[in-house]
Amino acid sequence: MSVFVDISEEASGSPGAAGPARAKKRDWLTKFGLPLLSVVVFLVVWELVALSGIWSETFVPYPSTVWRAFIDLSTTHNGVRGYQGYLLWEHLYMTLRRVFAGVLIGVTLGVLLGLTMGTFTWVRRLLEPWLTFLRALPPLAYFFLLVIWLGIDEAPKVTLLALAALPPAAVATTAAVVAAPVGLIEAARALGASPREVVRDVVIPSALPETFTGIRLSVGMAYSAVVAAELFNGIPGIGGVVKDASNYNNTPVVLVGIFAIGISGLIIDAVLRAIEVRAVPWRGKV
Structure with missing residues (x-):
């Protein structure tokens, strides 16, 4: 009888048999289908707006025009190599190198500063106003000062990116250290842990x-x-590239630059989230 029951359940598409497959398909559609659909809708709306003629092509170029600009920036055409003698990937590489250097410096200093501010109240009282002041400043406000001090080579660029990256890391780390579970800290101290061990084994993981x-x-x-x-x-x-192209109202090149920054930013954020999942597997579970 169990054989007939199993066959009948299979034939009728029992939730027990088809449920996991259906759920997996639904998850796949949610994870990949919806983002793809949003991109398609965006491109369709963009094409319709361009076709409407409400704005000139200088302001709203056709998607095909932006695609041609992307191809031109990525290849050598009519004896012209990319944009200003550099291909798109070379421009992107230089930008990512500057961002990586600035973020590495800013995040390292920010995390160390946050640990110190979260651990010592007097340090937090001393530095918090300055950190808030820096966080409130738009980067462009002090970039010209950095140019005066450091010149126009790589130093002011990396310094600006480091100063932009420092406050979020410092503020988040400070708040996290201050909010570390007091019960766990007291338990570690009761078990004979030194202050350094408390910070290393309790405060930092939390x-x-x-x-x-x-x-x-x-x-x-x-x-x-x-x-x-x-x-x-x-x-x-x-x-x-974006700055230079904007001087000549070269909107397609500007859009290519914007898309390059945005897409590479999405990829980097996905990589950081993957690292976070591996480094902090207990997040959301305790």
């Missing part, structure tokens, strides 16, 4: 989830400042 959030915010802030960082002597660099 602060890691929020610290990773701060790091992701730091990368976003650095990316939002990259065009400002490449205002001067920014070629090769995506920000320099």
Whole structure:
């Protein structure tokens, strides 16, 4: 009888048999189908707006025009190599190198500063106003001062990105350290842990989830400042391409630069989230 029951359940598409497959398909559609659908809808709306003629092509170029600009930036055509003698990937490489250097410096200093501010109240009282002051400043406001101090080579660009990346990492780490479970800290002390061991074994693990959030915010802030960082002597660099193309109302090239920054930012954020999942597997589970 059990054989007939199993066969009948299979034939009728029992939830027990088809449920996991259906759920997997639904998850796949949610994860990949919806983003793809949003891209298709965006391109269709963009094409319709361009066809409507409400704005001239200088302001709203056709998607095909932007695609041709992308191909031109990525290849050598009619004896012209990319944009200003550099291919798109070379511009993107220089921008990512500057962002990586700035984020590495800013996040490292920010996390160390956050650990110190979260551990010592007097340090937090002393430095918190300055950190808030820096966080409130738009990067462009002090970039010209950095140019005066450091020149127009790589130093002011990396410094600007580091200053943009520092506050989010510092603020998130400080808040996470302050919010570390008091019960766990007291238990560690009762078991004979030294202050260094308490910080290493209790405070830092509990602060890691929020610290990773701060790091992701730091990368976003650095990316939002990259065009400002490449205002001067920014070629090769995506920000320099956007700035130079905007001087000539070359909207397709500007859009290619914007898409390059945005898509590479999405990829970097996905990589950071993957690292976070591996480094902090307990997040959301305890």
